[in-house]
Amino acid sequence: MFGASVTSNDAGLSVPDWPTSFGYLVKVPHLVGGVRFEWSHRMVAGSLVILTLAIAAWTFFVERRSWLRKLALAALGTVVAQAILGGMTVLYLQPPAVSTAHAAVAQTFFCIAVCIAIFTGRKWVEEVPQVEHDTRRPSLFTLTLLSIFVLYVQLVLGGMFRHRGMSWWPHVVHAALVAFVLTWTAIRALSVFSKIEAVRKPAIMMLSLLITQLCLGFAAFLTRVAWGKDSVQPELPMVVSTVAHVAVGALLLATTVVLAIQVWRHVPVAFAERVPGTERTPQTV
CATH class of the missing domain: 1.20.120 (Four Helix Bundle (Hemerythrin (Met), subunit A))
Incomplete structure (x- = not known):
């Protein structure tokens, strides 16, 4: 939703640099105009990378099913690829192919995350x-x-x-x-x-x-x-x-x-x- 709000408000280039935002990694810029959409989108994306890294680490050390560990690593790889494509979207001034790939990979990550939630749920494990x-x-x-x-x-x-x-x-x-x-x-x-x-x-x-x-x-x-x-x-x-x-x-x-x-x-x-x-x-x- 944050990414869609960026595109819908034509705010994709409101923050012109990447991975920094106006030269800073964590400093909050003036949230005016499209900056509030783009910067919020980046902060949510950064938080998502951290959470996915935690899930991948937890799965690697706790989960016995090797295929599920690989799926968690796939989720991590997908969210990293998503971040890189987002950066390319900014650095190369929103080429349609890259921006579309950015959107497609985002939904791929979402599907992988949903799959992990299903496979780690009690119902999946205990159900006959x-x-x-x-x-x-x-x-x-x-x-x-x-x-x-x-x-x-x-x-x-x-x-x-x-x-x-x-x-x-x-x-x-x-x-x-x-x-x-x-x-x-x-x-x-x-x-x-x-x-x-x-x-x-x-x-x-x-x-x-x-x-x-x-x-x-x-x-x-x-x-x-x-x-x-x-x-x-x-x-x-x-x-x-x-x-x-x-x-x-x-x-x-x-x-x-x-x-x-x-x-x-x-x-x-x-x-x-x-x-x-x-x-x-x-x-x-």
């Missing part, structure tokens, strides 16, 4: 998976992976538009594909595997966030493109709708990742032995 094999094609797990992919593409298209790297229409057109794929995934999950709570809850959440995101996207389009294209400076409705749109988009992506994880755990793909003459057309939903 309620397994129900998936015989349909494409499988629900495949649909969740496809959902994550189209969301990432949408994230890149939206980032390029916000950072003036391309027009708005690819982002808007691709939103229709995102809506179709995520709705298909949610309907499959809720119609076939609704008895599995770990699958049902994130599927409902994903569908709810999708509807909210489409409404916020429409509001952001109106305030930014239709009504605000000739504005001298960003107006409050545009800032609020855009920041909310980005925030809900991050929640939607993370929720879809959670759904994919739960489907992987509770709904494994069934590979039935094929007997000549008994093949059946896979069921689809």
Whole structure:
């Protein structure tokens, strides 16, 4: 949200140097104009690096699962990469590709952090998976992976538009594909595997966030493109709708990742032995 507020308020270059802020590492500058957004964003980012370092250290010394230790290190590497991309955004005067990568890596880090929270939770450790094999094609797990992919593409298209790297229409057109794929995934999950709570809850959440995101996207389009294209400076409705749109988009992506994880755990793909003459057309939903 802090990063989105920086972009929405055109405050990305309000602090012109990096990693210092007006020549200082910790001194608080005069928080006027866009400086308050950019400097606050940097302070939150710095705090996030410290917290992630603590999580990685704790996981390395306490956690027995080696793959989870590697995931914590991946989180640390991602947040460091995020900081470097943020610095490059400032030093190279906000090139659209770098700024978009900065946004994409941020949401990747958020998803990794959510995964760590799930994997270290008591429910994940103590729960006995309620397994129900998936015989349909494409499988629900495949649909969740496809959902994550189209969301990432949408994230890149939206980032390029916000950072003036391309027009708005690819982002808007691709939103229709995102809506179709995520709705298909949610309907499959809720119609076939609704008895599995770990699958049902994130599927409902994903569908709810999708509807909210489409409404916020429409509001952001109106305030930014239709009504605000000739504005001298960003107006409050545009800032609020855009920041909310980005925030809900991050929640939607993370929720879809959670759904994919739960489907992987509770709904494994069934590979039935094929007997000549008994093949059946896979069921689809």
